[in-house]
Amino acid sequence: MKELKLTTVQEFDREDLEAGKAKKRLFIGLVAAAGTAVTLFLVLVLVLPIIGLRNIHPWAPYIFSVLVGSLILLVVWATVGLVLSILFGRSLLLFSRMRGLTIKLFLPLMILVGKLLGIPKDRIRSSFVKVNNDLVGRTDKRFKPGELLLLMPHCLQNSRCKMRLTYSIHNCKRCGKCPIDSLIGLSERYGIHLAIATGGTIARRIVVQRRPRMILAVACERDLASGIQDTYPLPVFGVLNFRPHGPCLDTNVPLDVLEQAIRRFMDPRWYPENRPVDLDKMRLVKGGGQSGREKKTTRAG
Numbered sequence: 471m472k473e474l475k476l477t478t479v480q481e482f483d484r485e486d487l488e489a490g491k492a493k494k495r496l497f498i499g500l501v502a503a504a505g506t507a508v509t510l511f512l513v514l515v516l517v518l519p520i521i522g523l524r525n526i527h528p529w530a531p532y533i534f535s536v537l538v539g540s541l542i543l544l545v546v547w548a549t550v551g552l553v554l555s556i557l558f559g560r561s562l563l564l565f566s567r568m569r570g571l572t573i574k575l576f577l578p579l580m581i582l583v584g585k586l587l588g589i590p591k592d593r594i595r596s597s598f599v600k601v602n603n604d605l606v607g608r609t610d611k612r613f614k615p616g617e618l619l620l621l622m623p624h625c626l627q628n629s630r631c632k633m634r635l636t637y638s639i640h641n642c643k644r645c646g647k648c649p650i651d652s653l654i655g656l657s658e659r660y661g662i663h664l665a666i667a668t669g670g671t672i673a674r675r676i677v678v679q680r681r682p683r684m685i686l687a688v689a690c691e692r693d694l695a696s697g698i699q700d701t702y703p704l705p706v707f708g709v710l711n712f713r714p715h716g717p718c719l720d721t722n723v724p725l726d727v728l729e730q731a732i733r734r735f736m737d738p739r740w741y742p743e744n745r746p747v748d749l750d751k752m753r754l755v756k757g758g759g760q761s762g763r764e765k766k767t768t769r770a771g
């Protein structure tokens with residue numbers, strides 16, 4: 471097997487870093503463009519009626535000016551606040567409370583502006599997910615395994631597999647022919663509930679039933695962006711899936727990225743290496759601790 475050189479790995483890292491920066495730049499550019507467009511529109515709303523408002527009441531133009539001026543300030547504050555927050559990790563006064571609302575408001579606007587500029591929706595959504603992850607990642611909160619939820623798309627399952635996983639992930643025979651096997655291994659190792667959703671409705675139902683405090687979700691740009699919006703104020707860390715066979719067919723998941731995210735948000739006291747041994751023993755006694763591949767290896771050994 472061809473050995474992977476350190477320089478090649480460094481090159482991948484550099485490319486990855488640059489791609490991340492480009493995504494951020496796109497988000498910032500679109501936020502600024504959307505904010506400017508709204509501000510210009512409001513300035514127009516402010517200027518035009520003044521000419522006619524004087525005829526209604528001598529004070530009417532001033533009252534109207536204060537109202538629209540406040541709206542302009544609000545939009546500028548939200549735009550600048552979001553851009554500063556993304557760039558420097560700092561929040562303007564009260565801005566942290568407005569983060570979700572601003573993101574909810576800005577994404578449709580950004581998609582609109584992007585459409586006018588001919589930027590594909592998925593690029594904007596991917597940029598949105600990247601920025602969302604940055605903002606979510608600033609929390610100091612750490613969670614217990616039971617407070618986290620791993621939410622996966624149905625398209626990760628091998629398209630020829632007949633097992634029904636939506637109602638129970640444990641219907642999987644763990645044959646290793648798709649990433650579900652490794653994901654079950656990951657969920658068992660960290661003690662986090664793993665669920666598969668066939669669409670937004672099922673995903674919402676799972677979230678309502680499980681009541682997690684944070685979701686680690688794998689999906690395509692569209693589903694991640696809408697999921698992040700739908701579940702607000704619940705924080706969602708999004709991981710984009712791989713689609714080597716095109717959309718929605720035998721997709722894959724970067725397990726290392728997902729595991730890093732788990733360790734980033736989980737209280738280190740609950741890491742597998744820090745947990746009391748009997749927890750692992752109990753899990754194995756229940757019979758769910760080994761993947762098909764692991765079982766085969768154990769038997770062979």
Ligand code: SF4
Pocket residue numbers: 627628631632633642643644645646647648649650651
């Ligand atoms: S690991 Fe095997 S049994 Fe489980 S979902 Fe994938 S293909 Fe089906």
